[in-house]
Amino acid sequence: MQFVTSDTHFFHSDLLGIDNFAPRPFPDVATMNQTIIDNWNARVGEHDIVYHLGDIALYFTRPPRKSYEAVYEVLCQLNGRLELVKGNHDSRALFKYLDAHNFMVDGHAKFTFHDVGILLKYDHRQYYLTHYPMMLGIAPQIVNLHGHIHHYSVPTKENINVGVDAPEMAFLHPQPAFGTPITFAEVEEIIAQKTAALAKQN
Template sequence: MQYFTADTHFFHERLLGISEFAPRPFLTVEDMNDTIIQNWNRRVGTNDTVYHLGDIAILHTRPEKDGLQQILDVLNQLNGHLILVKGNHDSRALFKYLEKNNYLIKGQPKFAFHDVGALIKMNHCQYYMTHYPMMMGIVKQIINLHGHIHHYSVPIKEDINVGVDTPEVSYLKKKPPFGTPFSEQEIEEMVEGKRIDFLKRH
């Protein structure tokens, strides 16, 4: 199975609490990290693939290697093969460290990397997966899955925010627990819900 997420911001202490930008009602980053890990692993299996569309973690420690190892330790607790699209908070050093410490799960690497984005075909649609939302113009059967903006829904029906804070979960019949990567079915439901909403508004 394939799943999709973005903007986990593991270890990002400044996001804790209630805010319009990213409401995360946790007392500590450990609580937030553990909640995401638990909800992720309830859905994602060992051999599943998760596209993470950037901003994995924010942890500024010295020496830098200690912070990178802490991030790796968290990612190693997450089920599945992680295809990582670089976000604005994802350093080159992090990607290099993960690549250096990569390993195989049943013949497939734990981590794969994309600097800008990735493209897949799914149920007769093409999905461009990027960190930043894209302005694609008039397109048919092309959807942009993205993160970056947290609380905001881009007013373009082909752009779907898959971040853990996305307001576009309102298009789902059942909202998954915080930090749960979205399934293919949920992505399709969000796409259809936003399309209908867009037609009503315009």
């Protein structure tokens, strides 16, 4: 099965609490990290694929290698193969470290890397998977799945925020637990619900 998610921001202590631009009500990053890991693995199997659309983690140490090792250790606890799209907080040095320590899952690399995005086809629709939202205009069979903007939503049905703290998650019932990647069937449900909600506003 294939899943998609974005903006896990592992180790990002500035997001803790409720008084910031993307509040996460966890007492510490260890609790936040473990919550995401547990919720992810409750849904994703070892043989699944997860498209992660950027901002994996935000963690700086000296030497930097220690932060890369810590992020690698977390990612190795996540089920599935990870297709990683580079976000604005993902350094090339981190990607190089992950690539140097890559390993095989079902004959495929655990980590695959994409600088800009991925184009996928699903049930007669095209998905552009990017970190930043893209303005596609009127394109009924093309949808941009993205992250980056956290609790904001682009007010068009062609842009779906799939980040762990995206408002679009509220279109799903029950709403996924924090950090849970979503399926493409759930993406289609979000598109339908968002389309209906936008129509009511006009």
